Amino acid sequence: MSTSTVNPELVKARTQATFDPLQLTYFLYDGPEKTKRKRYLQNIAIKECEEQGFKRSAELTREEQYEQAIRKTTYTYKRIVELGLKDPVELYMFKEPIFPSESSPFGLHESMFLPTLQKQGTDTQRQKWVPLAKQYGVLGTYAQTELGHGTFLRGLETTATYDVKTKEFIINTPTITASKFWPGGLGKTSNHCVVMAKLILAGKDYGMQSFIVPIRDVQTHQPLPGVTVGDIGQKFGYGAMDNGFLRLDNVRIPRENMLMRYAQVLEDGTFVSPKNDKLVYGSMTLIRAQIVGGTARGLAKAVTIATRYSAVRKQSEIVPGAGEVAVLEFQTQQHKLLVQIASAYALSVAGRASLAAYTRVSAQIESGALEELPILHALSAVLKAFSSWEMAYGIEQCRMACGGHGYMLASGLPKIYAHEVPACTYEGENVVLCLQTARFLVKCQDAVNNGEQVPSFVSYLKKPKNVQSQLSDKIDLKQLIEAYEHRAGRMIAEATERIKSQLSKGLKPAEAWNESSQMLLEASLAFGHAFVVRAFIETVVSAKLEPSLASVMTQLCELYALNGINKYSGQFAKGGYFNDRQLELIESRVYDLLAALKPNAVALVDAFDFPDLVLDSDLGRYDGNVYEALMKYAERSKLNESEVHEAFYKYQKPFVDYMKSVQSKL
Amino acid sequence: MSTSTVNPELVKARTQATFDPLQLTYFLYDGPEKTKRKRYLQNIAIKECEEQGFKRSAELTREEQYEQAIRKTTYTYKRIVELGLKDPVELYMFKEPIFPSESSPFGLHESMFLPTLQKQGTDTQRQKWVPLAKQYGVLGTYAQTELGHGTFLRGLETTATYDVKTKEFIINTPTITASKFWPGGLGKTSNHCVVMAKLILAGKDYGMQSFIVPIRDVQTHQPLPGVTVGDIGQKFGYGAMDNGFLRLDNVRIPRENMLMRYAQVLEDGTFVSPKNDKLVYGSMTLIRAQIVGGTARGLAKAVTIATRYSAVRKQSEIVPGAGEVAVLEFQTQQHKLLVQIASAYALSVAGRASLAAYTRVSAQIESGALEELPILHALSAVLKAFSSWEMAYGIEQCRMACGGHGYMLASGLPKIYAHEVPACTYEGENVVLCLQTARFLVKCQDAVNNGEQVPSFVSYLKKPKNVQSQLSDKIDLKQLIEAYEHRAGRMIAEATERIKSQLSKGLKPAEAWNESSQMLLEASLAFGHAFVVRAFIETVVSAKLEPSLASVMTQLCELYALNGINKYSGQFAKGGYFNDRQLELIESRVYDLLAALKPNAVALVDAFDFPDLVLDSDLGRYDGNVYEALMKYAERSKLNESEVHEAFYKYQKPFVDYMKSVQSKL
Numbered sequence A, B: 001m002s003t004s005t006v007n008p009e010l011v012k013a014r015t016q017a018t019f020d021p022l023q024l025t026y027f028l029y030d031g032p033e034k035t036k037r038k039r040y041l042q043n044i045a046i047k048e049c050e051e052q053g054f055k056r057s058a059e060l061t062r063e064e065q066y067e068q069a070i071r072k073t074t075y076t077y078k079r080i081v082e083l084g085l086k087d088p089v090e091l092y093m094f095k096e097p098i099f100p101s102e103s104s105p106f107g108l109h110e111s112m113f114l115p116t117l118q119k120q121g122t123d124t125q126r127q128k129w130v131p132l133a134k135q136y137g138v139l140g141t142y143a144q145t146e147l148g149h150g151t152f153l154r155g156l157e158t159t160a161t162y163d164v165k166t167k168e169f170i171i172n173t174p175t176i177t178a179s180k181f182w183p184g185g186l187g188k189t190s191n192h193c194v195v196m197a198k199l200i201l202a203g204k205d206y207g208m209q210s211f212i213v214p215i216r217d218v219q220t221h222q223p224l225p226g227v228t229v230g231d232i233g234q235k236f237g238y239g240a241m242d243n244g245f246l247r248l249d250n251v252r253i254p255r256e257n258m259l260m261r262y263a264q265v266l267e268d269g270t271f272v273s274p275k276n277d278k279l280v281y282g283s284m285t286l287i288r289a290q291i292v293g294g295t296a297r298g299l300a301k302a303v304t305i306a307t308r309y310s311a312v313r314k315q316s317e318i319v320p321g322a323g324e325v326a327v328l329e330f331q332t333q334q335h336k337l338l339v340q341i342a343s344a345y346a347l348s349v350a351g352r353a354s355l356a357a358y359t360r361v362s363a364q365i366e367s368g369a370l371e372e373l374p375i376l377h378a379l380s381a382v383l384k385a386f387s388s389w390e391m392a393y394g395i396e397q398c399r400m401a402c403g404g405h406g407y408m409l410a411s412g413l414p415k416i417y418a419h420e421v422p423a424c425t426y427e428g429e430n431v432v433l434c435l436q437t438a439r440f441l442v443k444c445q446d447a448v449n450n451g452e453q454v455p456s457f458v459s460y461l462k463k464p465k466n467v468q469s470q471l472s473d474k475i476d477l478k479q480l481i482e483a484y485e486h487r488a489g490r491m492i493a494e495a496t497e498r499i500k501s502q503l504s505k506g507l508k509p510a511e512a513w514n515e516s517s518q519m520l521l522e523a524s525l526a527f528g529h530a531f532v533v534r535a536f537i538e539t540v541v542s543a544k545l546e547p548s549l550a551s552v553m554t555q556l557c558e559l560y561a562l563n564g565i566n567k568y569s570g571q572f573a574k575g576g577y578f579n580d581r582q583l584e585l586i587e588s589r590v591y592d593l594l595a596a597l598k599p600n601a602v603a604l605v606d607a608f609d610f611p612d613l614v615l616d617s618d619l620g621r622y623d624g625n626v627y628e629a630l631m632k633y634a635e636r637s638k639l640n641e642s643e644v645h646e647a648f649y650k651y652q653k654p655f656v657d658y659m660k661s662v663q664s665k666l
């Protein structure tokens, strides 16, 4: 990235930094080697995107976006073969600039269809399907959600009835609400899908199972008989993706198309139960852990854009008459941005921590030890919810921090928001997930109350609640971890108490649970928040960072933790844990940190090392030449293709003539 | 609205109501007569939209949206003449179903161009321009914002240099950042605009003045010589609107085109100062007061959709095995929705209160009394900011409360969000506005500290801070108002203190201000919040409502106020104002209110009386038949126009063939 034409304001902002952003980039991307490789791959992708003439989605209609997505996808996958890329991180990095905050219509094939075949297929099924899928001749998606049901799996209505005579399953959509709805790539792209359906054997319901259902002819791509399939239409975002609907009118598939690694249906229609169905949870947990990392990246993009723009955007004076300043000089603007920078780093660390937990527990599972699975599940559920909500709120903060121009598609921010916000909904709706985690936490609390053992990372539940923080002028990071765990512990204990008090009023357990669920939700989030604070602080403290970087990262940890206390001060102060003086100290320390971190704001976002193409933003450009870019974008508007728009001749002129004639009659 | 085909779940939800929603509708629309008239006009509009075959924007490209907007606008304005509509409320109601969460490209002509001519034009100017504008032969917009400046007016770069010889102004765009950018209707629709430009007389800068600049030929609609004008391209929302850019290359206009009601430039180039330039603030204040009402309506739409859908959406069981329930039965869902319902009512009342304040103060101003102008300005600024932020957050809460389907454009929610959220930015960026209000509040605080008088509605600044709330089991609404005013008073006092302490460190006043600005911002919002709580409670208490309705509205007031205390409990508790027991009482009362209000949730949103066309939502339909509607929407997707999309032949098939050939070589 040459600095020769960089906006002088940005040059100035960069020279203020007290640390070398490259060192931080290494921290984020696991060292110089991997960073180099990442840049190498992304530079190839960037160069080729230009050669191919791919257009920004901000200039395309939805239909054009879909068509370009197929073009991009097929191009990219060819290149991946040619470049021999295999490592998931390298694949991710290579694709990132080609699909900036976009999803490929082949995405579900890679992330769900193929993994499901591999995990839930028998050896024979794997041998048959996996090679076909890897060649993309069989292109699939994962069809779980229906028009009428997402969250509650047992409510799905699609049926798979076994016909002993023909040894086939009859897959059927009995009602309109049973139509599959939402699966990515289902509308126009896929020719197969894994369908979740209720297994019916001899009239008896055996619950949800997965079936491979061909939906389009592999040669002609025409829908097969009995199959009605299509795109679901325009959405908030995801314009490039053909999320689809699917109705199956008694479509027959061979018995062998039920994925039978766990449950089985024998030829004669006998059901064989799975030995252990908990294993199925494993992959959900992985995806959620990955989402946490994704939310960090989504927020990091938004705050990179807003921070660079704020260093370039001159607006208003601080000292009247002394000239305009970059808006980053305003404390309120620093607050908006630095809090989100801290959050992006915290979530990034939490994402890694939850992936590490997944890897550790997976290894245990492989060797048959399932004890930690519930913990992992509880943790990944709430982290996914906590991080996606924080991100969604944060992205919009960043967008609005850009004033009017943040509203332009050219800013990149509306697209990032619309693309990332569904992370609050898919792979487990956030509230539902938090309540699942709460169930685990309440069990732990009950165990504590009964003097039983609990997993180590909720051991703070055992601590007394009537204590006071020792926090004083010299803030110690350990005290901040303690504060978060105290708060979570208290909230979990109180929510558990509320369930009891509702039971004592005569409510059934399920009702008492529901009447306590808002408290449970909040307690669950406090638990997630505490995990993030601990992970962030411990990672920074234990990382071998250069002193100049270590000091900045420590400030960022502090800001992250203190700002949360400030925001939820009532939850922290309850029971006298913090007194007013301590709270004031915290608040004023937040302001000191804003001032201290401000000179490093641009360096902190530069360190994310997003190429311009990934940000896809006229405001977030590395070179800061935002106005020329915005104006060029404006000039290319399709409405500018003619000087006088057709609508003038068709409607406006006749209307003016009419108004004149009416007026003249008066 | 016939109930014959209404979804039985909604019928059930409606029968649970303990009050008659029509009574509440009367409350909202000022009585039965006006409600009847509103319905009459909206029904005409609805019928004619259907006859005209206007399409939902959720099915159009941006270009189609613009073209349809011109068609709709010209049709509507013709009908307005034919129907003889004049009253602003009636005009609003008639247009609402035709432009559901959309802006007309003629919008700025009505809301800014014409009013500016009327307010800032001399009698001669009015006589010349107003009739032309009323006939739409002259169609204008208001061009203030530039690419480089929005907030800081004095930073605008466009110049208007007087040429004594020709008695003309030369309007010029000296730099790229001086380009006008954002004005609604500027891109393709308007042929004139009021341009804000820096007046230069004999080389001296006289500050910002307004000029009428013709930009397109009134007959041919071609841009005039020296004018470069166009649409700015795609935005988050506002697809129907041609927000535009404008560059003026030394364009000459006659001296008479400067709006000279206040400041004047004589023929010889002498500048005549205005007698009173505070009057100009009046109209800004009006628009902000109107925005408050608009935010209430935006939020009301979103929560109507989400509440009706939640009564229809069955998902998950509360008691296992007892069957699925509507999601409205979950406490967490009730919390999401009822808090937003309360907020929509509170903001609606606050909007009326701030309009009433405007009307009162305007009358004073007409008679020369300007004392209350600063108060009005401070109040309208923070209310605009507070209400638009609350609304933006609330709409997204409602959207996510609809799960995946909330992400469909067909839900109407993304469009409502994207259309309403810029209210946080335009007509004064929210943070900037809050800080303006803070300036007024700090002045008041200083006055209090010096024992001087302050306006009555900040008289609470005089109250002692070291008091405790008397709130107990029997919550009294007055105690809630007191609590909010106590909190605001304390925060204002503390922010003022912070400025002093920064000054004592040796900072300049302006720097001390900036270093206190985050606290000032929060104090300002607390002031706005207190105003809303008082307005809501006082209005409900003093309205002559039927007992059944009064009791529900009182609960809603209570929920609104208590939920805010719960959310910001630290700010309320500080200094011991509330103790832990009181805070627990408040929290548990919130849960009781959710349960108490739940049966009335649907009736409370029905009372907003939005016709389906205004909601423009498949999820918010009055009849609750959401799934059929969603499926029909999906089927009409443009991607479904062919069974096999072109992209398959162009890219996907060749790619699969290639992959096969590569694989066979391995």
Ligand SMILES: Cc1cc2nc3c(=O)[nH]c(=O)nc-3n(C[C@H](O)[C@H](O)[C@H](O)COP(=O)(O)OP(=O)(O)OC[C@H]3O[C@@H](n4cnc5c(N)ncnc54)[C@H](O)[C@@H]3O)c2cc1C
Pocket (backbone or CB within 6 Å): A108, A142, A143, A144, A145, A148, A149, A150, A151, A152, A181, A182, A183, A184, A238, A243, A422, A425, A426, A427, A428, A429, A431, A432, A435, B313, B315, B316, B317, B327, B330, B332, B333, B400, B401, B402, B403, B404, B405, B407
């Ligand atoms: C962009 C996008 C892509 C998607 N891709 C796919 C895909 O590829 N394949 C696929 O199968 N699906 C996909 N989905 C669907 C997605 O998985 C579902 O939307 C998600 O599971 C949420 O379910 P729902 O929509 O039924 O929400 P609902 O469960 O109906 O939620 C509605 C409301 O009810 C509340 N609620 C529901 N149950 C409970 C409970 N037990 N307790 C408390 N509150 C409750 C929720 O909190 C929420 O507020 C996608 C969705 C989106 C938006």
Ligand SMILES: Cc1cc2nc3c(=O)[nH]c(=O)nc-3n(C[C@H](O)[C@H](O)[C@H](O)COP(=O)(O)OP(=O)(O)OC[C@H]3O[C@@H](n4cnc5c(N)ncnc54)[C@H](O)[C@@H]3O)c2cc1C
Pocket (backbone or CB within 6 Å): A313, A315, A316, A317, A327, A330, A332, A333, A400, A401, A402, A403, A404, A405, A407, B108, B142, B143, B144, B145, B148, B149, B150, B151, B152, B181, B182, B183, B184, B238, B243, B422, B425, B426, B427, B428, B429, B431, B432, B435
């Ligand atoms: C949908 C839409 C329609 C519009 N229509 C029109 C129109 O018809 N006509 C027209 O003229 N304009 C229009 N605008 C422009 C709009 O008026 C401006 O965007 C608005 O005034 C904000 O100014 P800005 O964009 O320059 O933001 P900026 O002022 O650049 O704000 C950027 C950031 O800097 C911060 N900041 C700026 N100054 C200060 C300060 N003094 N103290 C602390 N923080 C500060 C802000 O808080 C914000 O976070 C429209 C904008 C939108 C989005």
